[in-house]
Amino acid sequence: MTDISARLSGPVRVVGAGLLGASVGLGLRARGVDVLLADASPAHLRLAADYGAGRLDDGGAEPSLIVVAVPPDLTGTVVADELAAHPDAVVTDVASVKVAPLSELQAAGVDLARYVGGHPLAGRERGGPSSARADLFIGRPWVVAARPENPRAAVSLVEALILDLGATPVEMDAAEHDAAVALVSHAPQLVSSLMAKRLADSPDAALALAGQGVRDVTRIAASEPELWVQILGANAPAIVEILRAYRDDLDRVLVALGDVDAAGARRTIAEEIAGGNIGVSRLPGKHGQDRKYSRFVVMVEDRPGELARLLHELGDLGVNMEDLRLEHSPGAAFGLADIAVLPEVLHRTVEDLTERGWRITG
Amino acid sequence: MTDISARLSGPVRVVGAGLLGASVGLGLRARGVDVLLADASPAHLRLAADYGAGRLDDGGAEPSLIVVAVPPDLTGTVVADELAAHPDAVVTDVASVKVAPLSELQAAGVDLARYVGGHPLAGRERGGPSSARADLFIGRPWVVAARPENPRAAVSLVEALILDLGATPVEMDAAEHDAAVALVSHAPQLVSSLMAKRLADSPDAALALAGQGVRDVTRIAASEPELWVQILGANAPAIVEILRAYRDDLDRVLVALGDVDAAGARRTIAEEIAGGNIGVSRLPGKHGQDRKYSRFVVMVEDRPGELARLLHELGDLGVNMEDLRLEHSPGAAFGLADIAVLPEVLHRTVEDLTERGWRITG
Structure with a gap:
């Protein structure tokens, strides 16, 4: 993993202390980075600071990197303001659309060399700072919408941020994104x-x-x-x-x-x-492969520990479970565990589980 | 559970030895019922018999109940043939549509007092006899499309079959179904x-x-x-x-x-x-309730036993898991377990798991 601290001469400023912004703050704080928080809502801001996502920006330190994490329709305006207010900082954002904010900035005639758009494909898109997690971005793709006018150093600073937060940078232009x-x-x-x-x-x-x-x-x-x-x-x-x-x-x-x-x-x-x-x-599967799995369904009594026992027994049998889905039969005292394994172990697994008393229903 | 054997004077004949028919056969055989199998394909028929779904129908015994488990477009014709060939038997079917076969039978002027349509909502609708399971229907709704002209004894025989196979009979007319x-x-x-x-x-x-x-x-x-x-x-x-x-x-x-x-x-x-x-x-949830759960996401290393360890620790903490979904990050060495619990235990569960070293990512 990279270390973004080595590339920063000043703190990282996060504008917008909702789920995404506060999670960026928490993730960076966990790596010892100085994080300055800003939000139009003083309540959100203090809450995010209380959760440890960073400190209130008192204007005392000039940021090296700014992460704009405000709703999509405000992103263009806020990016323009940040570029103007911090003439040496690289500015990125986390908005889930990339063309609209970029077009707005271009139409306003803003110099965009220091702006590198971004979008983390993180599961949830809602919730305030209290739902934030330092690990929110781990294993997720994070689009970097670099443009030819961006200096390589600006792009690689944003990519270092992404890697530090455990996500995978994916370069793609705004329209492709x-x-x-x-x-x-x-x-x-x-x-x-x-x-x-x-x-x-x-x-x-x-x-x-x-x-x-x-x-x-x-x-x-x-x-x-x-x-x-x-x-x-x-x-x-x-x-x-x-x-x-x-x-x-x-x-x-x-x-x-x-x-x-x-x-x-x-x-x-x-x-x-x-x-x-x-x-x-065509959807990429586990490990990015297109490998097909075989599935079977096991009845699991609806009491604590039963599913754990099933998974332990699968482990005992040396079977690696590739996927698991839990279904409930409304009104029934059990659930159905739909399990995927490699096709070559299906037959043996079903036989072994049946022998151990599990009921295979599909 | 009811016991269908007590209501039967002869064997159950299953027409169509695919996944559904063979599963009905296996389920009934497991309860000691004599099952006669028929299928247009001799290969399917012998395979289903080899798997223990019943014996080949040699015409030596007159069935009390006939389960037609052929594709939907053949159901009407086969039901008519079975009603004619076995004038004392109750005939049901498992087709996933109910109006079309019924209309076809009515148009042909067939006396339908002994026909009670059915449809088990069993997960998979494909696969031959080798995919059949005695437990396929456990916990599933099974529609019974009874009509006013059906004698109550005929309807209750079909319901006894459904209950014996572990499913839940749901009465509904063909159009409603x-x-x-x-x-x-x-x-x-x-x-x-x-x-x-x-x-x-x-x-x-x-x-x-x-x-x-x-x-x-x-x-x-x-x-x-x-x-x-x-x-x-x-x-x-x-x-x-x-x-x-x-x-x-x-x-x-x-x-x-x-x-x-x-x-x-x-x-x-x-x-x-x-x-x-x-x-x-409005979709009924676990136990048929509409209760809403709170969810959180835990990072689980992609090696055998890790998910079982997580579930064991949840059990140790006294937390009952209401739902579990496993997500994979393509290319990553771990999966994400999306877990639902009662809202009142969410905060404590997340804190306890974090303390035990689990990484909560959402």
């Missing part, structure tokens, strides 16, 4: 929300039949509307491009389902589902 | 497949940013096209009704995203996402 997150985050969010909305006024009896499939499809539909309106609004053109193509496919399916016995109708449906097969198979 | 599965299974399948199809020709760099959200939304897009064309085709009207409403919402979002600064545009987007919030919150 926005198209990518539209595809892997924003469009799936809308697709999930719109499907979940169909459940809103459905009969309880129908919902009682819900299995893991609809639960997975709609899980992210629990996201906060206010935040997502901002994210989606800031990346609208890229999202519209994907959703228009999606709607064209949906229309084809609707026509086919409207008359399933028409020539070509079943083929259309099969092609759409086969297209989905190809798409989902 | 088809509308319900269109909502919680068929529409989500298409929504997922169409989203996954968007990933099919996208750049690798974009896919490298994929997080758990898009993975969940597209997981079921790995389903078999052939089977799904049949299921979707057989339930087209109910699916079309849901997807048309879905498309209307999608069109509203597309208009709003096309001009996000127009009056009302952001409100439209917020309303769609808020509608999704309501819908997803």
Whole structure:
């Protein structure tokens, strides 16, 4: 791991002490970096300082690096202000869209040599400083939207920050980034929300039949509307491009389902589902491989320690579990553990577990 | 648990020795019931018999109960044949659509007093007899589409079968059933497949940013096209009704995203996402409750036994884990365990785990 301290002549200033900003502060403090905090809300600011994310910026020290962690629609303005106020600092941000703030800055005629946009793909996008974690970014990709006008030293300072926080820098320009997150985050969010909305006024009896499939499809539909309106609004053109193509496919399916016995109708449906097969198979798996695993389902009594016992026995059997999903049967006194292993050990694992008294249900 | 044996004067005949049929056979054999197997494919039939799902039907014994477990488009015909060939038997089926086979039988003028349709909501809908499990149905809802013309004894025999196999009978008429599965299974399948199809020709760099959200939304897009064309085709009207409403919402979002600064545009987007919030919150949770849990994420080194150690320590701390999801960071030497607990124990659990050296990343 790199050590950002060696590259810094002054402190790191974090503007915006929400989940992301406070987590950056905590992560840097854990590595001994001096962190100055700023936030428009004095309450947020003091809370983040209380949690150890840094100290209040009294203006006594000139920062070397500034991390702007404010909502996407404020990012452009705040970046411009920070560049002007700290003429020697490198400025980065963590906004989940990159084109809109950049265009705003370019339109305002700001010199952007010292601005290197960034976006950590960290799980949660909500919560205040009290949800912050020093380890929030560990193992996550963190996009660095470097531009030709950025001096290499500015880019590598931002990359050192990212590496220090345990994340993986991924270089990508602003337009590529926005198209990518539209595809892997924003469009799936809308697709999930719109499907979940169909459940809103459905009969309880129908919902009682819900299995893991609809639960997975709609899980992210629990996201906060206010935040997502901002994210989606800031990346609208890229999202519209994907959703228009999606709607064209949906229309084809609707026509086919409207008359399933028409020539070509079943083929259309099969092609759409086969297209989905190809798409989902392209998502990188564990360790970035595309390796396919075999799955089986074990019944686990719903009492503390049972799942741990199952996993211990898998360990005893020398089986490395590649993935685990827990399903609950509403009303039942047990859960179902859906476990993925390498195909070559599936048969033996299922036999050994059965011998040890576990019930394999799928 | 009930005992179906006491109600049977003859064996149970299972027609169709695929995953579902062979699993019914295995489950009944485990309870000592005499099971006769039939399948159009002699290879399937012998394989299912080899796995212990029953014996080949030599016509020597008249069945009391017949379970038709053939593909949906054959179900009507096979049910009619079985009713005719075995004039004293109760006939049920396991097809995932209920209106189409029933309409076909009604149109053919078949007396349907002895036919009680059924549908087990068992996780997997694919695989041959070699994937069959005696415990496949444990804890799953199993719809019983009883009709007024069914004698109560016929319905209760089918319910005894369901209870014996460990599933929960849910009475629902054919139209209600088809509308319900269109909502919680068929529409989500298409929504997922169409989203996954968007990933099919996208750049690798974009896919490298994929997080758990898009993975969940597209997981079921790995389903078999052939089977799904049949299921979707057989339930087209109910699916079309849901997807048309879905498309209307999608069109509203597309208009709003096309001009996000127009009056009302952001409100439209917020309303769609808020509608999704309501819908997803209605899905029954663990134990059928709607109780909300608090989640946290723990870093788990990617070596055998680490996850078991974490779960053991949670047990030591007296914490009951309500849900567990495992995420992998591509390329990283660890996974992230996303754990749900009751809100009142969240703070203490996170503190205790941190004290024991676990890294909490979210």
